[in-house]
Amino acid sequence: MRQLAGFGASRTPRCVLPGAREVAYWLMKSEPDDCSIDDALAAPNATVPWTGVRNYQARNFMRDRMKAGDGVLFYHSSCEEPGIVGLAEVASDAYVDATQFQKKSEYYDPASKREDPRWVHVDVRARKKTRVIGLPELRSHPELAEMVVLRRGNRLSITPVTPAEWRFITERLLKE
Numbered sequence: 553m554r555q556l557a558g559f560g561a562s563r564t565p566r567c568v569l570p571g572a573r574e575v576a577y578w579l580m581k582s583e584p585d586d587c588s589i590d591d592a593l594a595a596p597n598a599t600v601p602w603t604g605v606r607n608y609q610a611r612n613f614m615r616d617r618m619k620a621g622d623g624v625l626f627y628h629s630s631c632e633e634p635g636i637v638g639l640a641e642v643a644s645d646a647y648v649d650a651t652q653f654q655k656k657s658e659y660y661d662p663a664s665k666r667e668d669p670r671w672v673h674v675d676v677r678a679r680k681k682t683r684v685i686g687l688p689e690l691r692s693h694p695e696l697a698e699m700v701v702l703r704r705g706n707r708l709s710i711t712p713v714t715p716a717e718w719r720f721i722t723e724r725l726l727k728e
Contacts, residue, residue: 576622577713578613578642579701580676581629589626589638592678599643599677603651604659606671610710614646615672623718624676627701628684629709635686636721643677682726695720 580602582588592600605611619642626638649671651659664670690696700711713721 574715576617576619577625577715577718578618578622579625579627579636579699579711579713580640581627581709583630584628585631588628589678589681592626592638592640592676593681595678597643597677598679599675601649601673602676603649603673605649605673605709606659606661607708610708611671613710613712614674617712618642618646618674620644623713625713625718625721626676626678633684633686635684635689636682637684638681639679639722639726640676641679642674644675646672646674649673685721685725689725693720693725 582602584591586604587600592598602614605614622642624640624642625636626640628634628637648669649659651657652661652664652669652671653666654660659671661670687702690699691702696702696717699713699717700706700708
């Protein structure tokens with residue numbers, strides 16, 4: 553498995569084989585009442601299915617760009633203190649989100665068909681709980697000024713994080 557910065561990776565440059573893909577990084581939001589970092593850490597293998605995403609852009613990130621081993625900033629939203637609360641990794645490539653077919657699920661989508669499913673999800677493996685890094689702290693660092701989560705009007709539950717942003721957060725903010 554690819555070694556992630558922030559998970560004991562060395563600071564020496566990695567050799568990337570021809571055709572190999574560099575690790576990508578993501579910020580993934582979850583309401584702690586649905587799935588908190590503590591819930592994820594307590595799950596079998598510290599792994600939870602990231603179901604219920606019903607935004608096409610976030611779905612496309614999972615379907616087209618996320619791969620097992622990618623780094624994740626686990627973010628609590630819609631709570632008293634929203635912010636990054638843990639580090640995780642994508643534990644699977646995207647696969648069909650069965651909740652879209654379950655009539656009793658809050659994520660049921662009557663327009664989605666089993667032969668042509670509309671929604672996918674990935675599994676996420678929690679690695680560790682961190683101190684909360686809230687939006688005001690993220691905004692206070694010029695190095696993070698272009699972070700998608702900080703853009704006005706952004707409400708996506710999944711956003712890409714650049715390698716530089718990942719390193720700044722994991723190697724500087726979480727080391728303080």
